[in-house]
Amino acid sequence: MGMDIDMPRCTGCKLCQIVCSVTNFGENNPKKAGIRIVSKLFTEARYEVIVCDQCGECIDACPFDAIGLASGVVTINQELCTNCGVCVDACPNGALFTHPAVDHPIKCVLCGECERFCPRGVLGALAASGKGEVAD
Amino acid sequence: MYGYAGNILRVDLSSGRVSHEPLTEELVHNYIGGRGFGAYYVYKEVPPGADPYGPHNILVFASGPFAGLFLPSGAKTSISAKSPATGLYGDSNVGGHLAGELKYAGIDALIVGGKAKAPSYLLIDDDRIEIRPADHLWGLGAIKTEEVLKEELGDEFQIATIGPAGENGVVFACINHDFGRQAGRCGMGAVMGSKNLKAIAVRGTRSVPVADIDGLKDVAGVMFRELMEDPSLKVWQDLGLAQVTTWANSIAALPTRNFRQNFYEAVDGLSGELMKETIVVGDKACFACPMATGKLCKASFRGKTVLVEGPEYETTALIGSNCALKSIEEVAFANYVCDELGLDTISAGNAVAFAMECFEKGIITKDDTGGIEARFGSLDAFCDLVQKIAAREGIGDLLAKGVAGAAEVWGEESRRIAIHVKGLEWSGYESRGAPSMMLAYMTCDIGAHHNRAWSVTHDIAVGRDIIKGKAAKVVEFQHVRPLFDCFGVCRLQWVELGLPLEHYAKLYPVVTGRDDSWEDLLVKSERIWNLTRAFAVREREDFGRADDWPPRRFYEESVPDGPVAGFRITAEDLDVLLDEYYEARGWDSNGRPKVDTLTRLGLEHVASELHKMGRIT
Known part of the structure; x- marks a missing residue:
């Protein structure tokens, strides 16, 4: 599994999205991020955190063999990726994101920066034992 | 331009015309952003005597250079217009997620003018900008309106709405955003309603360029760490x-x-x-x-x-x-x-x-x-x-x-x-036992609001019965605190958790690439303060000292009970406070900026206009 997520504690600040963008793209743009906070305020008084849990379904789904494990992390090979979008549709968590200025889907690379900065410890410990494990 | 999206978006609801203007160096250099942009455009474009509810009033939504970036709470949008509550310059700011979204959509300031023929909402989806019918939203509550638009458009849209009070022109109607955040003050919601504008919905996907991304990561990293620790x-x-x-x-x-x-x-x-x-x-x-x-x-x-x-x-x-x-x-x-x-x-x-x-x-x-x-x-x-x-x-x-x-x-x-x-x-601080706070309310440019100079702690620190010498602190606060509204960043992290101002001074060059010192920035804030005052002086021939006066209750009744029972402030005390304040500001004894003061602040055109009108000397 990837990150343990404690959703009721999330306050919707989206610091995770902006730190992801700054870290992985060197840009200030929360849409260029491998994580999303979705508001469920009107119906459930809470926020939802959407991020890859490294389940690996996209690996099998990719028609171009562009997704695989790299150092235990489900990773998109940008050389092989055609941005066809099959993986985006296949992801059971909706955790692969498209961006008009990026020519491949964006996903969590387990860099850990969002976890480090989350003020509420929502994005919990990257359990050493679980890191990189691909669920069946 | 680093720290900015680089564009002003102008929407004329009367004609339906939408246009872009490049952000100018002059605007950024002199007015920074947020409330500064609002003051600049409202002074420049709303003619004296304009009906706040009329098509000639404008409503300016402006973020600032820190908004939407990786730093603590760059969340503030300033919303400015001629206020129906005061008939003078008004602004109010709101947190949430609107400020960044405007910038991601490529907009530093949105200027809404005119009046739509029928209830409308404004959709901004990167470069797609549409004035859409809002008949199905008119009459709905402010929060309900946001809920309906989120369902229609998706959660990624950031939405600002008005409720029935704004539609009906209540002078203290607010603008609602992000479920429960409001630009509450000065009736900005009534101005929006007078334009038949029920809501704006914004989504953007662009990055905001900064001058030194590594420098930003360093400074912001320290700020976040200090807050977390x-x-x-x-x-x-x-x-x-x-x-x-x-x-x-x-x-x-x-x-x-x-x-x-x-x-x-x-x-x-x-x-x-x-x-x-x-x-x-x-x-x-x-x-x-x-x-x-x-x-x-x-x-x-x-x-x-x-x-x-x-x-x-x-x-x-x-x-x-x-x-x-x-x-x-x-x-x-x-x-x-x-x-x-x-x-x-x-x-x-x-x-x-x-x-x-x-x-x-x-x-x-x-x-x-x-x-x-x-x-x-x-x-x-x-x-x-x-x-x-x-x-x-x-x-x-x-x-x-x-x-x-x-x-x-x-x-x-x-x-x-x-x-x-x-x-x-008046907002939430009764100030008979806090003379500097009283003065802050009296002289706040938008009316009796605490946000420009929250100096009640100063009164407690130096003595609540002391009158003399307090004006300087109010002036100091009135320059420092509105800077945050210009930057598009929340000031609570500084006010309440004590993040040093030095961090914000360091953020400015790494974000914008500009070499202004903190003192330079404070001069810009003073310029904005004088510009909003000049708006009042231009607006009303009789505007002056009497407009800075509090209700009689505060100097005719002593405090009846509680920790400062018996405490009172006199009309003479209030005069001392005002005299010192005007002196410190370079304003005349009627509270009007002097020609020299406006000139020193780079507002020669304003000085000239008001002088010609016979309003200032």
């Missing part, structure tokens, strides 16, 4: 601004029963601790803010249970103690009613408390209230009165003009206790 952060996360209520009471500053008192004997029922124990169901933050002062609460009344964001301190002070409500749950419910109607809770609390005191004194009766038993402590009366205000029905039509407007009709005795300056109702 501060032991008091948890108290803010737990209680938010609700913790201020008992403190304000303990220092005798809590508005109580229409500001008759500054100490509420029943404050325990309104405490932040009780709120957390009884009604809080979740915490909510603005963009990239570790403090998460937003508290989602459930409250029930009249068989209805509602979810509301808040109450925060100001709401608790003005609706709670000032209307003498008994419990924080009652305040939370009243907060919900105001939010949905689209009423500023500060002014609404003032208006209802004013009506309650007038009712108590027999200035008005049930004949005037339409049968409402308008007694202090009655949530029923509160809800009934604000419904009438939003609908502009009966007594509500009078109160919809603010306490100053209602007092014009209810007569001299009511004018004495109509708590406002320049037509804007």
